[in-house]
Amino acid sequence: MTDLPKTAEPARARLSPRKKQQISRAVQYALLVVALVAIVLYADWGSLAQNFAKVDVAEHALPELFTIALRNTIIYAVGGFVFAFVLGLLLALMRLSQVRPYRWIAVVYIEIFRGLPALLIFLMITFLPLALPGFQVPFGTYGQGILGLGLVGAAYQAEVFRAGLQAVPKGQTEAARSLGMSATRAQVTVIIPQAIRMVIPPTTNQFVALLKDSSLVLFLGVSGEYVELAKFGNDLASQYANATPIMVAGVTYLIVTIPLGYLASRLEGRKGRKP
Secondary structure (H helix, E strand, O other): OOOOOOOOOOOOOOOOHHHHHHHHHHHHHHHHHHHHHHHHHHOOHHHHHHHHOOHHHHHHHHHHHHHHHHHHHHHHHHHHHHHHHHHHHHHHHHHOOOOHHHHHHHHHHHHHHHHOOHHHHHHHHHOHHHHOOOOOOOOHHHHHHHHHHHHHHHHHHHHHHHHHHHHOOHHHHHHHHHOOOOHHHHHHHHHHHHHHHHOHHHHHHHHHHHHHHHHHHHHHOOOHHHOOHHHHHHHHHHHHOOOHHHHHHHHHHHHHHHHHHHHHHHHHHHHHHOO
């Protein structure tokens, strides 16, 4: 018996990669439009404005927001950054040292303070007077906040510096030694300055991180003239039973951190374009 001829299957239309990409993009835009329409139609804008953007509550927050809260946030962040910068550089040098105990100390510190939540460090600082009777952190509340931020920031800054130090060509050290410099002088006058220039972008990001982490100072129980933005917003929100002060504090953080983040990106891009 002869086989019956098979009917030809209809050729399937094949979409080109470009067409698939266009369809995918159209679907994504459609989903976005649907989500926006749903938000516009179903959100209670009056309630949101009343609870998160009440003008009279914001007006009460504005004067002290800048004269106390923002000022203290900058004090905590800058102080913690300077502390972290110095200690981080020291830890990086210890991490790269040929003396094994120095390396061990640096590794243990970095791993512990990078592994622990920053909040836990601040809570530990509050118990220092109990653990060390008679000991007081210099500069009082400011000192406690700076200490907490500095201890945490130093662990991360140390790794930034270590990467920068290792990125400096070894020929720089050899050239400095050939000019009669000692190893220490070559490190201080040649290697470290070059490493610091290399790590300016990530160091800027570290400062932004410390600026945001300054909100953890509220767990030290600060009050009055020592409050920073997060504590200030939280206290006013509790006083007025309204979230507007928290929103105002958040916007203030963004006003400071977004330009700094943009600056870090520009510095990173400029560094990448250098031959």
